[in-house]
Amino acid sequence: MEKPMTDVSQSQEWLLLAEHFEQIRPIHLKQHFEEDPTRAESFTFEDCGWYVDLSKNLMDSTTLKLLLDLAKACKLSDAIEEMFSGQKINKTENRAVLHTALRNCSNTPVFVDGEDVMSLINSVISRMEKVAERIRSGKWRGYTGEKIKTVVNIGIGGSDLGPCMVYEALKHYSDRSLEARYVSNVDAAHLIEQISDLDAAETLFVVASKTFTTQETMTNAATARKWLTDQLGSEDAVRNHFIALSSNREKVVEFGIDPANMFEFWNWVGGRYSLTSAIGFSLLATLGKDIFKRLREGFHSVDLHFRNSPLERNIPVLMALMGIWYNNFFRTQTYAILPYSQYLHRLPAYLQQTDMESNGKSIDRSGQPVPFDTGPVIWGEPGTNGQHAFYQLIHQGTKLVPCDFIGFINPLAKSGDHHEKLMANFFAQQEALAFGKERSILEEEGIAEDQIPFRVFTGNRPSTCLLAEKLTPESLGSLIAFYEHKVFVQGVIWNIYSFDQWGVELGKQLSIKILDELKEGERDGLKHDGSTNAQIRHYLTNKIR
Numbered sequence: 001m002e003k004p005m006t007d008v009s010q011s012q013e014w015l016l017l018a019e020h021f022e023q024i025r026p027i028h029l030k031q032h033f034e035e036d037p038t039r040a041e042s043f044t045f046e047d048c049g050w051y052v053d054l055s056k057n058l059m060d061s062t063t064l065k066l067l068l069d070l071a072k073a074c075k076l077s078d079a080i081e082e083m084f085s086g087q088k089i090n091k092t093e094n095r096a097v098l099h100t101a102l103r104n105c106s107n108t109p110v111f112v113d114g115e116d117v118m119s120l121i122n123s124v125i126s127r128m129e130k131v132a133e134r135i136r137s138g139k140w141r142g143y144t145g146e147k148i149k150t151v152v153n154i155g156i157g158g159s160d161l162g163p164c165m166v167y168e169a170l171k172h173y174s175d176r177s178l179e180a181r182y183v184s185n186v187d188a189a190h191l192i193e194q195i196s197d198l199d200a201a202e203t204l205f206v207v208a209s210k211t212f213t214t215q216e217t218m219t220n221a222a223t224a225r226k227w228l229t230d231q232l233g234s235e236d237a238v239r240n241h242f243i244a245l246s247s248n249r250e251k252v253v254e255f256g257i258d259p260a261n262m263f264e265f266w267n268w269v270g271g272r273y274s275l276t277s278a279i280g281f282s283l284l285a286t287l288g289k290d291i292f293k294r295l296r297e298g299f300h301s302v303d304l305h306f307r308n309s310p311l312e313r314n315i316p317v318l319m320a321l322m323g324i325w326y327n328n329f330f331r332t333q334t335y336a337i338l339p340y341s342q343y344l345h346r347l348p349a350y351l352q353q354t355d356m357e358s359n360g361k362s363i364d365r366s367g368q369p370v371p372f373d374t375g376p377v378i379w380g381e382p383g384t385n386g387q388h389a390f391y392q393l394i395h396q397g398t399k400l401v402p403c404d405f406i407g408f409i410n411p412l413a414k415s416g417d418h419h420e421k422l423m424a425n426f427f428a429q430q431e432a433l434a435f436g437k438e439r440s441i442l443e444e445e446g447i448a449e450d451q452i453p454f455r456v457f458t459g460n461r462p463s464t465c466l467l468a469e470k471l472t473p474e475s476l477g478s479l480i481a482f483y484e485h486k487v488f489v490q491g492v493i494w495n496i497y498s499f500d501q502w503g504v505e506l507g508k509q510l511s512i513k514i515l516d517e518l519k520e521g522e523r524d525g526l527k528h529d530g531s532t533n534a535q536i537r538h539y540l541t542n543k544i545r
């Protein structure tokens with residue numbers, strides 16, 4: 001196979017886009033809509049339960065064509081096939097990337113090193129379902145014979161954000177017989193606040209860590225074990241109250257968890273893509289196996305769509321191309337995720353890891369510095385809260401912030417006209433951003449001349465609308481998969497490795513040395529830079545012993 005070009009910004013396709021950018025930049029969205037009355041229909045795509053309207057983006061059909069040409073020049077279709085077929089595309093870790101196999105509900109074979117991984121996946125899921133069912137039905141008993149009432153997931157990053165986000169998102173579907181809590185921060189406050197009102201006899205800890213070496217998780221897990229054994233009076237209690245989700249059997253055993261209570265996943269599942277692996281166990285236990293299955297089906301429908309749809313109608317591809325358009329031509333620095341659903345309040349945080357840990361890279365696949373911007377800063381809050389906090393900047397600030405508005409036609413939580421009000425804001429904000437409010441309208445309204453400049457809305461601020469019928473396990477799975485694949489496509493075009501995360505290592509290494517210094521004091525003198533030395537000394541001097 002022909003190698004992809006190293007510096008895509010030197011390609012003919014990129015240069016044509018740069019030229020086109022200069023032509024289209026002065027055109028206001030208002031003008032785009034006036035000139036093309038069918039624009040909304042032309043740029044709306046429906047599949048996998050989602051209505052995705054791209055028409056309020058700063059582009060036209062030429063832009064889209066040129067962006068698609070760029071994707072083709074980067075051999076995107078080949079790259080998609082390489083991922084799905086289990087090739088070792090995570091080259092810096094020499095691993096396949098097969099989160100798509102985890103939710104491959106069609107069960108078609110998927111091979112890694114000549115082995116069909118579907119039987120591995122299915123057997124772990126079926127073991128997880130059985131154990132989750134025993135917990136849910138009360139057959140699983142704690143050390144003192146009590147039923148489990150609370151599942152505490154201890155993990156961080158991909159071993160926390162995904163399950164926590166989905167648990168919050170799908171709470172409505174829970175029969176509330178079992179509660180999940182999530183502990184991630186090594187700050188003891190997190191663990192203490194989450195468990196201090198619990199009865200150890202009715203609590204199950206799920207230690208979720210791919211490596212089973214992550215400092216935060218192992219520290220929290222050890223403290224949780226001590227809390228539990230102190231309360232229940234025996235080390236033997238660990239067996240009834242600890243489950244491990246990991247790919248490191250040896251470390252699980254070393255920690256003292258019975259391998260019979262371990263659910264494994266594999267090195268071809270990246271942490272931030274592990275939600276539908278064993279890492280989702282807390283969801284199976286609290287929401288039940290049907291909901292977990294429906295979630296996986298939602299993911300799978302987008303996987304099929306992504307693999308099989310032509311690039312021109314491929315929703316994650318189009319989302320990725322819009323992102324590249326803003327990032328590399330408008331030179332925007334950030335991207336806002338604005339879910340109009342309180343249930344999705346953890347979605348922006350979850351997508352921060354998906355996107356920023358994947359595409360926050362500055363070295364290309366040949367080891368050279370990337371000569372253009374890669375992954376944006378991802379941020380957001382649920383609407384309408386964001387409206388009363390940072391929308392001012394999006395409407396009238398000096399920065400262009402592309403936004404995704406995520407909404408649902410029917411509410412899960414019904415009460416009076418709350419939902420109509422929520423969705424009226426959802427539509428209104430996108431309209432306001434795109435079309436603004438001109439001086440002439442303010443004049444007609446009789447606004448005083450000296451007030452007018454402050455009240456003008458320039459508009460021409462882009463947004464994408466993602467609208468589904470209802471927040472369901474399926475629509476949520478599909479939504480997450482749209483973003484996962486969007487990030488993948490961008491990584492292919494930027495020619496960076498999206499599936500490693502070397503950038504998290506240095507801080508971890510330095511903290512090990514500093515931890516020693518904080519515990520032991522300044523024995524052999526501090527050998528950091530002046531600022532770090534001074535900070536540590538200030539800490540040591542003022543610490544209450």
Ligand code: F6P
Nearest residue numbers: 157158159209210211214271504
């Ligand atoms: O430090 C980053 C990271 O490696 C993430 O990629 C991962 O999701 C998280 O830490 C947790 O890792 P583990 O599941 O191995 O504890």
